[in-house]
Amino acid sequence: MAPLGRLHIITDSRHGRDALGATAAALAAGAPVVQVRVADETTDRLAYEFAAQVRRLTIEHGATCLVNDRLQVALAVGADGGHVGADDLPVAAARRVLGPAAVLGATCRDAASARAAVADGASYLGVGPAYTTATKAGLPAALGPAGVGAVAAAVPGTPVIAIAGVTAARVGELRAAGAYGVAVIGAVSEAADPAAATKELLAAVTP
Numbered sequence: 001m002a003p004l005g006r007l008h009i010i011t012d013s014r015h016g017r018d019a020l021g022a023t024a025a026a027l028a029a030g031a032p033v034v035q036v037r038v039a040d041e042t043t044d045r046l047a048y049e050f051a052a053q054v055r056r057l058t059i060e061h062g063a064t065c066l067v068n069d070r071l072q073v074a075l076a077v078g079a080d081g082g083h084v085g086a087d088d089l090p091v092a093a094a095r096r097v098l099g100p101a102a103v104l105g106a107t108c109r110d111a112a113s114a115r116a117a118v119a120d121g122a123s124y125l126g127v128g129p130a131y132t133t134a135t136k137a138g139l140p141a142a143l144g145p146a147g148v149g150a151v152a153a154a155v156p157g158t159p160v161i162a163i164a165g166v167t168a169a170r171v172g173e174l175r176a177a178g179a180y181g182v183a184v185i186g187a188v189s190e191a192a193d194p195a196a197a198t199k200e201l202l203a204a205v206t207p
């Protein structure tokens with residue numbers, strides 16, 4: 001399997017956002033990974049149609065396509081894998097659904113859950129909230145770079161993708177703490193120029 005990309009662009013599911021436009025701009029700027037994430041209330045039909053469009057774009061650009069939560073949509077559009085968290089299928093079940101070759105991410109907020117997720121078949125971990133964010137409600141207190149690093153140290157060899165409130169200026173301290181890469185929504189979706197924002201993030205996350 002090719003190494004996981006270090007910059008994950010997550011589609012912005014908030015009302016009024018041009019999720020496909022921002023994703024297309026990010027891919028054109030070199031984003032290596034896109035995670036399709038739609039609102040909980042979105043129907044499977046609409047999620048499938050959106051994911052299929054993103055999948056086509058990722059193929060055009062040679063990027064990895066992951067689907068958040070809805071593994072049936074991941075399979076249906078031929079995505080490279082999926083991402084699950086506490087409200088989704090357990091990691092071991094997700095691995096059985098996606099198969100041994102798929103990329104499978106799991107959200108972890110502490111060392112114990114990180115070790116368990118890796119033992120159950122996760123190929124990378126999404127670790128956060130690294131910082132506070134206005135993009136998603138109901139999150140626990142921010143871990144900070146040190147907290148992200150503590151989780152990464154518990155799972156040597158498994159890529160840790162830091163998430164929440166990540167900006168290009170914050171990538172350096174996250175990488176120094178042990179994060180392999182970062183995932184962003186607002187840093188690209190809310191940027192005046194999503195392509196330029198992607199290039200800045202890419203430069204920051206590239207070793």
Ligand SMILES: Cc1ncc(COP(=O)(O)OP(=O)(O)O)c(N)n1
Nearest residue numbers: 068084085086107126127161163183
């Ligand atoms: C890279 C990455 N990390 C964490 C998450 C959050 O997933 P989850 O906890 O399942 O929450 P929702 O995204 O489903 O609201 C993620 N999507 N990606």
Ligand SMILES: Cc1nc(C(=O)O)sc1CCOP(=O)(O)O
Nearest residue numbers: 128129133135164165184185186
């Ligand atoms: C989808 C998601 N999951 C998080 C977690 O900590 O589990 S934070 C988050 C949203 C991240 O958006 P932004 O880059 O705009 O802060």
Ligand SMILES: [Mg+2]
Nearest residue numbers: 069084085088
């Ligand atoms: Mg989820």
